[in-house]
Amino acid sequence: NAQVDTKVFNAVLSRLDKLEAKANRPGAPGIVQGETAEKKAFSSYLRGGEARMEATEVKALAVANNANGGYLVPPEFGSEILKLLTEMSPLRQYANVQTVTGTDITFPTLLSGVNAFWTEEGGDMTASEPTFGQVKIANHELSSFYVASNKVLEDNAYDLEAVMNRELAEGFAKVEGLAFVKGTGTGQPRGLMTAPGIxxxxxxxxxxxxxxxxxxxxxxxxxxxxxxxxxxxxxxxx
Structure with a gap:
């Protein structure tokens, strides 16, 4: 048993030495603690496109096999943009933010609440029922097209994801902030200054x-x- 354990231990050490040597090669990306396969694949896609990705990386990102293809960014990437949006857009922190998948969302509204009445001891109580309505809010898509030069993509010292996160969040925040206040309601949300009933x-x-x-x-x-x-x-x- 001791001999078997020694062989296993030596094999593990050899494997670790190889990984360390690979990570220390010039131009090799550093090993990030807890980095997911999706995040690693997304980073490769940003810098080299699908042509330079390994098959396992393409599989980790692919979500559609149609003519146009489709790739899903890691959850961390989208979460970081949303976090930056909250920091940059003052109105967003007061908004009721929800995740939806449809083209619109319907909220129940309370038109009249329950009334209370003074009642004599042993007297009959007066019935009171709340009445409800609905308000439907259309969802509009806000999109952006990001272009980076080949020089930036090839520069491993350049934190491409962090810069993309901030620049995309700034662009979204400016347009979203204006829509919060003066959105027309046509192809975009209706703002506080244009919505009826305020x-x-x-x-x-x-x-x-x-x-x-x-x-x-x-x-x-x-x-x-x-x-x-x-x-x-x-x-x-x-």
């Missing part, structure tokens, strides 16, 4: 606060919100 408080001045008592406008706005909702309200200013 109450407004007029300042009385076209491009400014009134010269006399400008704080009155803000105070009026704050007290115009029902108390139940006002506790969660925030100020958003340019």
């Amino acid at each position: 109450a407004e408080v007029k300042t009385g001045a076209a491009a400014n606060f009134p010269a006399a008592n400008p704080m009155d406008v803000l105070i009026t706005m704050q007290h115009a919100i029902p108390s139940f909702h006002a506790r969660n309200a925030v100020w958003l200013m340019n």
Whole structure:
């Protein structure tokens, strides 16, 4: 048994030595702790395209076999973009963000709640039932096309994924932030300034606060919100 264990141990050491030597070769990518096969394959695809990928890497990314092909980016890549979006887009942190797969999403709305009534001891109670409605929100796709030079792709010291993440997030954040406020609703979301049914408080001045008592406008706005909702309200200013 001792002899067998020694052989196994030596074989493991030999295997580790070979991996270490391979990792230390010039131009060899470093071994990243916990790196998934999908992430490694995606990195290879970014720098060399499908032509330079190994068969196992293509298999790790491929999700479609149609004429155009299809590849799935690692979850870490998309998660990083979404995290950066939250940092760059002030309105997103106050939005109700949900993951959906359809072209629209339907939310139930409470039109009237349950009422309570004072009742005498032993008296009959008055029935009260809430009424519900629905609101349908269309989902619109926001896309971008990223181009990098061959020089950048061949530079192993250049953190391509990190730069792509930040630049894509910045591009998305600018367009998304504008849609939050002034989206037209045609091919894009409807913004706060264009959506119907949102109450407004007029300042009385076209491009400014009134010269006399400008704080009155803000105070009026704050007290115009029902108390139940006002506790969660925030100020958003340019």
